[in-house]
Structure formats: structure tokens, C-alpha cells
Amino acid sequence: MKILTTLMVLMMVSSTHALAQQQGHLDVTTSVQKEEVTVDESGQSETKLVEANTVVPGDRVIYTITFRNTSEETAENVVITNPIAESLTYVAGSAFGPGAIIEFSVDGGQTYALAEELTVTEDGETRSAHPGDFTHIRWAMQNELAAGAQGTARFAAVLD
Amino acid sequence: MxxxxxxxxxxxxxxxxxxxxxxxxxxxxDLGLKLDKHPTITDTGNRGLPLAAALAVIGLFGAMPVLAAGTPAGTLIENTATVSFDLAGTPISLQSNTTTITVVExxxxxxxxxxxxxxxxxxxxxxxxxxxxxxxxxxxxxxxxxxxxxxxxxxxxxxxxxxxxxxxxxxxxxxxxxxxxxxxxxxxxxxxxxxxxxxxxxxxxxxxxxxxxxxxxxxxxxxxxxxxxxxxxxxxxxxxxxxxxxxxxxxxxxxxxxxxxSNVELSFVKTQAVADPFGGTEPVPGATITYTVTVEVTSAGIASASALSDPIPVYTTYVPDSIRLNAAAISDGADADAGELDTSGAPTVVVRLGDLTQADGIQTVVFQVTID
Structure with a gap:
């Protein structure tokens, strides 16, 4: 009986280890906040970031993606991809990510390019892409992510 | 009359x-149709796919949401990030948690x-x-x-x-x-x-x-x-x-x-002159009557879209092409000019004078009939 219990504990440990491997030793978390502007008695307005559970058209929301290397090894070629929801319009210039080349897609994530290089063909005419055309954002980290290190990617969008 | x-x-x-x-x-x-119950639309960010599907469902109700006023109340906006990387030479791809925000009204x-x-x-x-x-x-x-x-x-x-x-x-x-x-x-x-x-x-x-x-x-x-x-x-x-x-x-x-x-005061005067076939002024059969109607605004204000409507008297016949407005000929047909002989009922001379003010002065309409 005692042996059996020990075996079960061993099995649990090994399965937890397998799960961790499966998860890939990188934690990635997204959170979303919105800007809330308050005006005090003297008329000074203050913009605060608050948790965004509910939004109304015109609200500006900020998505933050944090990733941490929980493994013992160095992660290479770290790339974060985030779709921009249909009812959101990306705020030009808002994407942020230290050490990352930030590119955008206008074709549902199939191809990516720098914002100023993207074009859209509409009614047979090709024009420069607008932030409203962007469907995805991609952050390609130029540096390795050492064991235990953490990175951040962020962008803002306005609810249509 | x-x-x-x-x-x-x-x-x-x-x-x-x-x-x-x-x-x-x-x-x-073209889209302002009524939705009795607002269906929930989940916007997962995969542009073009789930939302299109949601719209198709709405289509069954015979209405489309109007997006010009903003994203419809009740829409859920979900977001999931993906991270890919190489660990010890092995490519790995992971998804983050999913955040959901609700569009309120x-x-x-x-x-x-x-x-x-x-x-x-x-x-x-x-x-x-x-x-x-x-x-x-x-x-x-x-x-x-x-x-x-x-x-x-x-x-x-x-x-x-x-x-x-x-x-x-x-x-x-x-x-x-x-x-x-x-x-x-x-x-x-x-x-x-x-x-x-x-x-x-x-x-x-x-x-x-x-x-x-x-x-x-x-x-x-x-x-x-x-x-x-x-x-x-x-x-x-x-x-x-x-x-x-x-x-x-x-x-x-x-x-x-x-x-x-705009209590516009109008003065208007109608006079007639008879010319008989014998050079006199007797109203006998064959004599011609020339009617002259003058219209004038005599107060402040605008008499908007003023129109003169004057039926041809019984026992007389209208003289074709005899209508004049301020001495200018007005054709009998219903066309682009300011008047006509309206024959849809009893023959009636119609002249449209437009928006009149005191500054327009006297408007003079003339037409002729012969006595039967």
C-alpha cells in the first residue's frame, strides 16, 4: 500500500513536469485597461488607466502582453502576435516593445510589414494602409530572452 | 372669382x-432597421471570420446592426496573444489567457x-x-x-x-x-x-x-x-x-x-377694357375684353409662391396667346414659363408671381377674351 502511494506521487510529479514542458517554459499573459479621464474641481484633467471590464464606443483601451522565461534555458526568436479585434481601431504609433521590431498585418495575419510599408488595394486602387486596416500586430524580439527574464509588448486601440 | x-x-x-x-x-x-432583441456579437479579433458569421445570424432576423453609431451594445471583445520562440533549438508556440471586455450601451x-x-x-x-x-x-x-x-x-x-x-x-x-x-x-x-x-x-x-x-x-x-x-x-x-x-x-x-x-398686405386691382368690332366699346358678341390685373405687396413681409388664378368668364372665349406678365408674353402651354391656360377644368388663366415683397413693385397680368 505504501509503495503504491509513493508510485502515485512519483507519477504526479512526472506528469506535472510533462505539463510544464508542454507549456514551453514561457508564461504569456495579456491584460486590458482603459483610459479614464477625470476632471478635478480646478478643471485639471487627469488620465488614469483602470481595469477595462466594460467599454463604450470611443473608449481607448490598452492591451499589455507580458512574457517571462520560466525555463532554465535561453529562449530565442521570441515573437509575440496579437490580433486587433474588428471593432477596435489601432492607435497610430501606440505599439511599444523594448528591443522589438514591430510589424503589422492587413491580411488577417498572413503577411507582416512595417506600418509605413503596408498598402491596401481598394476598388482597384492601391493606397497606403491606415491604422484602421491593421488586423494584427507582431513584435519580433531582437534579443534573446534569458532564463528568468521578462518582456513586455503593448498597444492602444479605440473602440469603434 | x-x-x-x-x-x-x-x-x-x-x-x-x-x-x-x-x-x-x-x-x-439603409441599415437603420429595428432589432427587437440585440444578439450578442463576440469579436474575437480574427477579422472577417467570426464577426461575419455573427452578421449572418443577424441576417436571419432581417436586420443589420448599424455600426456608424459605434460598436453595438452587448458585443464581447476578446483578445488572446500568441508567443512563439525557440527553446534549445525546438520551436514552441503558446497562447496567452483570453481577456474579454463587454461593450455596454x-x-x-x-x-x-x-x-x-x-x-x-x-x-x-x-x-x-x-x-x-x-x-x-x-x-x-x-x-x-x-x-x-x-x-x-x-x-x-x-x-x-x-x-x-x-x-x-x-x-x-x-x-x-x-x-x-x-x-x-x-x-x-x-x-x-x-x-x-x-x-x-x-x-x-x-x-x-x-x-x-x-x-x-x-x-x-x-x-x-x-x-x-x-x-x-x-x-x-x-x-x-x-x-x-x-x-x-x-x-x-x-x-x-x-x-x-408675416401678415402680408396685398393690393390687387382688376380692370377691363372692351373693344367692339365696330371701333366702339360696346360689349356685344364678337367684342374683345382685355383684363388687366395688378398685384402689389403694400406691407413688410414676403408673399411666398404667390399665384394668380383667374377663370375665363362664361359666355366668353379666351384669346389664344394673350397672356402677358409685365408686358412679357406667357405661352398657353404648361411649360417652364410663369403661367398657362389651365384647361384641366373650366379654362383658367394661371400666372405664378413667385415670392413677392414690397420691393418688387406692381406686377401686371393681362389677358384677353372675346364675347361669344
């Missing part, structure tokens, strides 16, 4: 009328005046001014309507008719017998996002109003969910039970229409 009527210009608004179960809304875009309304300043006479009844109430929020909203004709800043107070508020049910832009009266709390207009309804305020003009005086009448539309400073929240009172938040219009809007008393 002559009639000369200054016709107040009324507002004709283009617009497409669609009849609903309650009454007729005038819709000003924003209550906003706009009222716009559609009529130009309405020219009225003292004691005129049922003078209608047209307004448009537009739901500029992102959900279905019900609005109550209120008239106020006792505003400050004008010269007289118009007197609201009973009832005083009507829907432009037939979408004509003109107040007429088919238009449905507004009954507060009974047929408050229910508008989808971006939809609008045209509303008349109907007032009588007091007999004491003087020429040149102005009277104001105001339409206020108020969300029945609530009003307040922007950001005021009504928990659970939005479409599908989401919260409702008061937008920048504070859930209430108003517009003011104007009446201008």
Missing part, C-alpha cells in the same frame, strides 16, 4: 419612409430642426414645425418627447395644439391628416442605433401676434432609461442587460423652431 394666396413655404425633406408596426419611421440610411440622442423659419398669419391654426430625433447611441433606446412653446427670447408664445406632437407617419415632410399623434408613454419612439424619427410640433398662432414678430417652439427628446452627466451609469439597463452609460449628449436633446408672423 380671383384668388391670390400667399402660400407659406413648407419644408420638404427627402427621406425614405418605412412603416413599422407602431408607426412610420423615416430612415436616413451608450445613450445619446440628437434633435435637429428640419423646417426653415415658418411664415404664419395671426390666428393661424395647426402650424407644424418639423424636427428629427436621432438615436446616436449604440443600442436600442426609447425616447419621450416634450413640447415647450413658452421659451424666453421671442416676441410671442405659440399655443400648442391638442395634441401638439405628431409623427410624420407618411414621411411626406408635411403635416397632414394621416400623421399619428404622439401619446406619451404609449407610443414613445423606439429607435435602433443611428435610426431617426421625424416629429412635428403643432401650434396655433395667437390673434394678437404682430407682423414681423417671432415665436419659438421647442422639442425635447429624453431617454426613458435615464439622463445625467456623461458617464452616469445605469446598471443592467442597457440592451441585453448590459450597463447603460450616459454619453456626451446627457441622454436628452432639444431643438427650437421659429414662427415668423
Amino acid at each position: 380671383e384668388t391670390l394666396a400667399p402660400v407659406p413655404e413648407s419644408c420638404h425633406q427627402p427621406g425614405r419612409a418605412v412603416r413599422s408596426a407602431l408607426f412610420c419611421y423615416r430612415l436616413h440610411d 451608450r445613450i445619446d440622442v440628437v434633435v435637429t430642426l428640419q423646417s426653415s423659419q415658418l411664415l404664419v398669419s395671426p390666428s393661424a391654426v395647426d402650424q407644424a414645425v418639423l424636427f428629427r430625433v436621432t438615436n446616436t447611441g449604440n443600442g436600442n433606446e426609447t425616447f419621450s418627447l416634450l413640447i415647450d412653446s413658452t421659451l424666453v427670447g421671442d416676441d410671442f408664445d405659440p399655443v400648442p395644439a391638442v395634441p401638439a406632437i405628431y409623427f410624420d407617419s407618411d414621411g411626406s415632410g408635411d403635416f397632414n391628416v394621416g400623421d399619428l399623434a404622439y401619446d406619451p408613454g404609449v407610443n414613445d419612439p423606439v429607435l435602433t442605433a443611428d435610426a431617426s424619427v421625424d416629429v412635428f410640433l403643432v401650434n396655433d398662432i395667437p390673434g394678437t401676434a404682430l407682423n414681423g414678430q417671432v415665436g419659438f417652439t421647442q422639442l425635447t427628446a429624453t431617454s426613458t432609461t435615464g439622463t445625467g452627466v456623461p458617464g452616469t451609469s445605469y446598471a443592467g439597463l442597457g440592451d441585453g442587460g448590459v450597463d447603460a452609460i450616459i454619453g456626451t449628449t446627457q441622454g436628452e436633446a432639444a431643438a427650437v423652431g421659429e414662427y415668423l408672423v
Whole structure:
């Protein structure tokens, strides 16, 4: 009986280890906040970031993606991809990510390019892409992510 | 027999009328249809796929959400990031948690005046001014309507008719017998996002109003969910039970229409000259009668769209091509010029004088008949 219990504990440990491997030793978390502007008695307005559970058209929301290397090894070629929801319009210039080349897609994530290089063909005419055309954002980290290190990617969008 | 009527210009608004179960809304875009129940749309960010599917579901209800006023209340916006990397030479791809935010209802309304300043006479009844109430929020909203004709800043107070508020049910832009009266709390207009309804305020003009005086009448539309400073929240009172938040219009809007008393005084004189076939002036068969009608505005104001309508007397026959306006020939046919011989009923000389003021001076219309 005692042996059996020990075996079960061993099995649990090994399965937890397998799960961790499966998860890939990188934690990635997204959170979303919105800007809330308050005006005090003297008329000074203050913009605060608050948790965004509910939004109304015109609200500006900020998505933050944090990733941490929980493994013992160095992660290479770290790339974060985030779709921009249909009812959101990306705020030009808002994407942020230290050490990352930030590119955008206008074709549902199939191809990516720098914002100023993207074009859209509409009614047979090709024009420069607008932030409203962007469907995805991609952050390609130029540096390795050492064991235990953490990175951040962020962008803002306005609810249509 | 002559009639000369200054016709107040009324507002004709283009617009497409669609009849609903309650009454007729005038819709000003092709999408402003009514959703009884707002379906939930989940926006996962995979542009083009799930939302298109959601729209297809809405299509089954025979309506489309109007996105111009903003993302519909009740929409869920989900976000999941993906991270890919190489660990010890092995490519790995992971997904983050999914965040979900709910689009709540924003209550906003706009009222716009559609009529130009309405020219009225003292004691005129049922003078209608047209307004448009537009739901500029992102959900279905019900609005109550209120008239106020006792505003400050004008010269007289118009007197609201009973009832005083009507829907432009037939979408004509003109107040007429088919238009449905507004009954507060009974047929408050229910508008989808971006939809609008045209509303008349109907007032009588007091007999004491003087020429040149102005009277104001105001339409206020108020969300029945609530009003307040922007950001005021009504928990659970939005479409599908989401919260409702008061937008920048504070859930209430108003517009003011104007009446201008234009009691135009007109002088008009008709004379006749007979020429008989024998060089005399006897009204015998074969004699020609030349009628001369002069019209003049003798007060301030505008006689809008004035028209002279003068039937040919019995036992006489109109002399073809004899109509003159200020000595210029007017053809008999109904064409682009200012008049004609209207033969749709009893032959009648019709001359349109347009908008006349004192500055236009005397207008002279001449035509001839022969005695049978």
C-alpha cells in the first residue's frame, strides 16, 4: 500500500513536469485597461488607466502582453502576435516593445510589414494602409530572452 | 372669382419612409432597421471570420446592426496573444489567457430642426414645425418627447395644439391628416442605433401676434432609461442587460423652431377694357375684353409662391396667346414659363408671381377674351 502511494506521487510529479514542458517554459499573459479621464474641481484633467471590464464606443483601451522565461534555458526568436479585434481601431504609433521590431498585418495575419510599408488595394486602387486596416500586430524580439527574464509588448486601440 | 394666396413655404425633406408596426419611421440610411432583441456579437479579433458569421445570424432576423453609431451594445471583445520562440533549438508556440471586455450601451440622442423659419398669419391654426430625433447611441433606446412653446427670447408664445406632437407617419415632410399623434408613454419612439424619427410640433398662432414678430417652439427628446452627466451609469439597463452609460449628449436633446408672423398686405386691382368690332366699346358678341390685373405687396413681409388664378368668364372665349406678365408674353402651354391656360377644368388663366415683397413693385397680368 505504501509503495503504491509513493508510485502515485512519483507519477504526479512526472506528469506535472510533462505539463510544464508542454507549456514551453514561457508564461504569456495579456491584460486590458482603459483610459479614464477625470476632471478635478480646478478643471485639471487627469488620465488614469483602470481595469477595462466594460467599454463604450470611443473608449481607448490598452492591451499589455507580458512574457517571462520560466525555463532554465535561453529562449530565442521570441515573437509575440496579437490580433486587433474588428471593432477596435489601432492607435497610430501606440505599439511599444523594448528591443522589438514591430510589424503589422492587413491580411488577417498572413503577411507582416512595417506600418509605413503596408498598402491596401481598394476598388482597384492601391493606397497606403491606415491604422484602421491593421488586423494584427507582431513584435519580433531582437534579443534573446534569458532564463528568468521578462518582456513586455503593448498597444492602444479605440473602440469603434 | 380671383384668388391670390400667399402660400407659406413648407419644408420638404427627402427621406425614405418605412412603416413599422407602431408607426412610420423615416430612415436616413439603409441599415437603420429595428432589432427587437440585440444578439450578442463576440469579436474575437480574427477579422472577417467570426464577426461575419455573427452578421449572418443577424441576417436571419432581417436586420443589420448599424455600426456608424459605434460598436453595438452587448458585443464581447476578446483578445488572446500568441508567443512563439525557440527553446534549445525546438520551436514552441503558446497562447496567452483570453481577456474579454463587454461593450455596454451608450445613450445619446440628437434633435435637429428640419423646417426653415415658418411664415404664419395671426390666428393661424395647426402650424407644424418639423424636427428629427436621432438615436446616436449604440443600442436600442426609447425616447419621450416634450413640447415647450413658452421659451424666453421671442416676441410671442405659440399655443400648442391638442395634441401638439405628431409623427410624420407618411414621411411626406408635411403635416397632414394621416400623421399619428404622439401619446406619451404609449407610443414613445423606439429607435435602433443611428435610426431617426421625424416629429412635428403643432401650434396655433395667437390673434394678437404682430407682423414681423417671432415665436419659438421647442422639442425635447429624453431617454426613458435615464439622463445625467456623461458617464452616469445605469446598471443592467442597457440592451441585453448590459450597463447603460450616459454619453456626451446627457441622454436628452432639444431643438427650437421659429414662427415668423408675416401678415402680408396685398393690393390687387382688376380692370377691363372692351373693344367692339365696330371701333366702339360696346360689349356685344364678337367684342374683345382685355383684363388687366395688378398685384402689389403694400406691407413688410414676403408673399411666398404667390399665384394668380383667374377663370375665363362664361359666355366668353379666351384669346389664344394673350397672356402677358409685365408686358412679357406667357405661352398657353404648361411649360417652364410663369403661367398657362389651365384647361384641366373650366379654362383658367394661371400666372405664378413667385415670392413677392414690397420691393418688387406692381406686377401686371393681362389677358384677353372675346364675347361669344
